[in-house]
Amino acid sequence: MKKKKAIKIKDVTISIPIFIVLVILALLVLVPIIWMTLSAFKPEKEIISWPPTFVPQSLTVENFVDVQDRINILRYMLNSVIYAGGTTLLAVIVNSMAGYAYAFYDFKGKTGLFLMTLATMMVPFQVIMVPLFLVVFKLGMYDSYWGLIIPRVAVAGSIFMMRAAFSGIPKELAEAARIDGLSEMGIFWRIMMPQVKPAAITLIILSINGSWNDLLWPMIVTSKTQMRTLANGLALFIGQNTIEYGAAFAGALISLLPMFILYMVGQKYFVEGMASAGLKG
Amino acid sequence: MKKMIKYWNKPSRSAYLFLAPSVILLILFSVVPLIIAFGLSLFDVSITMDSACFIGLENFAEAFQDSRFINSLKVTAIFTGLEVPLQVLGALVVAALIAKNNIKNKIFRAVYFLPVICSATAIGIMWKMILHSNIGFVTAALQSMGLGKINFLNTPGLTIFVVSFISIWRSFGISAIIYVTAIQQVSASLYEAAEMDGAGKIRQFWHITAPSIRPTFWYILMTRFAGALQIFDIIYITTNGGPNYTTESTVTYIYSRAFSSRSSMGYASAMSVILFAIIMVVTVLMYHKMNQED
Numbered sequence: 001m002k003k004k005k006a007i008k009i010k011d012v013t014i015s016i017p018i019f020i021v022l023v024i025l026a027l028l029v030l031v032p033i034i035w036m037t038l039s040a041f042k043p044e045k046e047i048i049s050w051p052p053t054f055v056p057q058s059l060t061v062e063n064f065v066d067v068q069d070r071i072n073i074l075r076y077m078l079n080s081v082i083y084a085g086g087t088t089l090l091a092v093i094v095n096s097m098a099g100y101a102y103a104f105y106d107f108k109g110k111t112g113l114f115l116m117t118l119a120t121m122m123v124p125f126q127v128i129m130v131p132l133f134l135v136v137f138k139l140g141m142y143d144s145y146w147g148l149i150i151p152r153v154a155v156a157g158s159i160f161m162m163r164a165a166f167s168g169i170p171k172e173l174a175e176a177a178r179i180d181g182l183s184e185m186g187i188f189w190r191i192m193m194p195q196v197k198p199a200a201i202t203l204i205i206l207s208i209n210g211s212w213n214d215l216l217w218p219m220i221v222t223s224k225t226q227m228r229t230l231a232n233g234l235a236l237f238i239g240q241n242t243i244e245y246g247a248a249f250a251g252a253l254i255s256l257l258p259m260f261i262l263y264m265v266g267q268k269y270f271v272e273g274m275a276s277a278g279l280k281g
Numbered sequence: 282m283k284k285m286i287k288y289w290n291k292p293s294r295s296a297y298l299f300l301a302p303s304v305i306l307l308i309l310f311s312v313v314p315l316i317i318a319f320g321l322s323l324f325d326v327s328i329t330m331d332s333a334c335f336i337g338l339e340n341f342a343e344a345f346q347d348s349r350f351i352n353s354l355k356v357t358a359i360f361t362g363l364e365v366p367l368q369v370l371g372a373l374v375v376a377a378l379i380a381k382n383n384i385k386n387k388i389f390r391a392v393y394f395l396p397v398i399c400s401a402t403a404i405g406i407m408w409k410m411i412l413h414s415n416i417g418f419v420t421a422a423l424q425s426m427g428l429g430k431i432n433f434l435n436t437p438g439l440t441i442f443v444v445s446f447i448s449i450w451r452s453f454g455i456s457a458i459i460y461v462t463a464i465q466q467v468s469a470s471l472y473e474a475a476e477m478d479g480a481g482k483i484r485q486f487w488h489i490t491a492p493s494i495r496p497t498f499w500y501i502l503m504t505r506f507a508g509a510l511q512i513f514d515i516i517y518i519t520t521n522g523g524p525n526y527t528t529e530s531t532v533t534y535i536y537s538r539a540f541s542s543r544s545s546m547g548y549a550s551a552m553s554v555i556l557f558a559i560i561m562v563v564t565v566l567m568y569h570k571m572n573q574e575d
Contacts, residue, residue: 018378019385025375026392028450033395035418036407051421098303105296113304120311122564126511126532127557130539130549131317132310154306183286184295213400215514220540231402235518238406245416252403259398267391270398274455275462 040064040249047245063246064254070247073254075226076233079145080212080255083229086149088207092200094153099162100188104174121156126216133220147221148229152211158203161276165199166192202273205266209259230255322551327544340551350552352526353534356441360530361509363445369502372453376460377486390461393454401451405518408447409434434520437527444528448515456501463497464490499571503564510560531556 035054039047040063042056067073101107102114132151133142141147169192177187193200218232228236234251263270289295322340326333344350375393379386396404411417412433424430433443467490475485513532516522522529522537531552539549 022375022378022389026389029392029395029454032407032411035411039410047416050415051425052416052418054418094302094306097299101296101299105292105299107293107296110296113300116312117303117307120307122561123311123315124507124511124557124560126513126535127553127560128311128314128318130535130546130553131314131321133539134317134321134546135310135314150306151310154303154310156307159303184290184292184299188299209398213398213402215401215517216536231400234406235402238402238409238518239521245410245413248406249410252406256399256403259400263395263398267394271390271394271458274397275459 036249037253040246040253042246042249044244044246047249063250066244067247067251067254070244071233071237071251072226073230073233073251076228076230077254079227079233080229080231082145083148083214083218084208084211086145087152087211088204090149090153091155091158091207092203095155095158095203096162096193096196096200097188098154098159099164100166100192102159102163103166103169104171104192117156117159129216129220136221141221143222143224143227148218148227151221152214152217158207161199161203161273162196165196169195198269201266202269205262205269206273208262209270212255212259318550318553318557321547322554324547326546333547336547340548341555343548344552344555349526349529349534350531353529353531356526356528357510357512357530357532359441360445360448360512360528361506363442364448364509364512365502365505367445368449368453368456369498369505371449372456372501373460373498375453376457376464377490379457380461380464382465390458393457395454396451397455399451401514402518404447404451405515408450409519412443435524437524440520440524441528444516444519447519448509448512451515452505456505459497459501460494463494467493495574496571499567503567503571506563506567507560510556510563 038054038056041059041061042053043058043060043062046053046057098117102110136142136147136151139147141150173191173195174187177191182191213231214229215231215235218227218229219235222228222232230251234248234255237251238248289298323335323337324333325336325340379389379393411419414420414430414432414435417433420430420433431439434440471489471493472485475489480488511532512530513536516528516530516533517536520528522533535549535552535556538545538552
């Protein structure tokens with residue numbers, strides 16, 4: 001009895017310092033985000049006062065009006081929605097179809113195509129950005145939504161994730177549906193897709209997040225102001241060495257909010273998807 | 282029409298229909314650009330592409346005499362050397378502390394993961410403001426502690442550390458979560474046996490946890506390495522390579538040579554090919570080392 005108690009006390013003396021370290025780390029993550037959020041509601045005069053405040057002394061929404069006046073942030077947001085939405089919709093369809101084919105069909109050239117897909121994973125995006133720009137330019141898709149979306153649809157990692165999900169389904173299910181007279185497309189769409197819902201949701205969430213936050217690609221394939229997305233529009237705004245701090249805070253907050261909401265709704269999918277599909281960036 | 286549907290409905294044939302979109306897209310936007318990158322590196326081409334002239338390996342020769350390119354390789358090496366070890370080991374320690382499933386740890390995990398979903402743009406703006414010499418509250422806090430007014434994002438020698446810190450801040454959560462997943466898969470019976478032998482928590486970590494999650498460790502190390510060698514977005518937002526090129530990474534330099542007024546697509550491609558070779562060599566070496574260990 002006595003021994004057990006001793007161990008407990010020892011555990012507590014270790015776990016309190018650990019807890020403090022973990023709390024400090026959490027504050028290191030949260031405090032900057034909170035400061036930025038609060039600052040977005042401070043009047044410009046308070047933002048530039050020295051020393052800076054943490055809690056706002058007076059609240060205002062003028063920064064949000066300012067950022068709209070200065071860079072038409074609503075238009076950027078619309079572009080981000082179109083880019084993220086379009087890429088995600090097509091990515092789910094295209095990558096699921098491919099994953100399904102690799103999991104369920106035997107055909108000539110399967111190994112070759114599979115290896116080619118695998119090889120594309122080894123090609124770092126930053127290495128091919130210059131020729132990728134040329135390809136998009138030559139296809140006449142420069143400065144268009146198509147140019148933003150189409151090259152980003154097929155992703156080897158997503159194909160493998162969907163293939164793994166489909167591999168868990170017994171082949172008899174497809175056979176039974178075939179006997180019932182369903183077409184191959186019908187089997188895939190009506191029988192198989194509902195079976196892999198968690199993987200599909202993970203793909204959707206990661207794809208929305210990835211394209212919403214994407215900076216480099218929109219910068220490469222668009223130049224017109226009205227084609228800018230939130231990520232690259234704000235980057236260019238801040239890059240002009242802006243002194244409109246309030247507008248910058250407001251813009252950054254606007255760009256983060258949809259992802260915070262998505263994270264609250266689909267935390268499980270974020271974590272599982274990123275932990276299994278691998279690291280980005 | 283009906284005949285055609287029937288023809289393609291045979292499983293072995295419809296497989297090609299299912300694969301066609303992804304294969305075409307991957308060839309067009311991954312395989313072809315990679316081939317072009319190698320080809321382009323042998324030419325002198327401007328962004329308008331109205332003239333292309335074959336110059337052999339001249340672009341590569343130029344790169345190795347270009348002090349800005351050499352400097353960018355150095356910056357990338359320093360950044361990688363700071364970012365990767367700190368992140369890979371730091372995240373492992375944190376993961377070990379929050380691996381157990383309880384409410385407290387789940388909250389910590391949710392918080393640490395938060396920066397992972399944020400864009401580099403928003404994070405960059407945020408840290409740029411926090412460390413700003415005129416409005417930043419960290420700057421003010423350190424000044425009130427008597428450390429003087431530090432210009433974090435505009436001091437040669439210091440700024441590269443700041444940029445590395447921001448990059449770690451952004452992504453240590455994802456590394457930690459991947460470790461947590463791996464640690465949780467280690468069989469509980471191993472720990473029970475160690476407990477009976479009287480091994481303490483730290484010894485358990487070294488002798489049971491660490492060897493069991495070695496594949497995950499290598500996976501994170503390799504992906505982080507490849508990612509760090511391609512660092513662009515955080516630098517672009519916070520410093521754009523400044524001050525005085527002390528944070529100009531290789532990709533930042535490639536980007537500016539490819540898409541700015543002094544644009545040279547051929548030269549940018551040659552530098553990309555060199556970077557690709559470096560990434561490949563590092564990855565292969567690590568892969569080799571990993572297999573040796575097992």
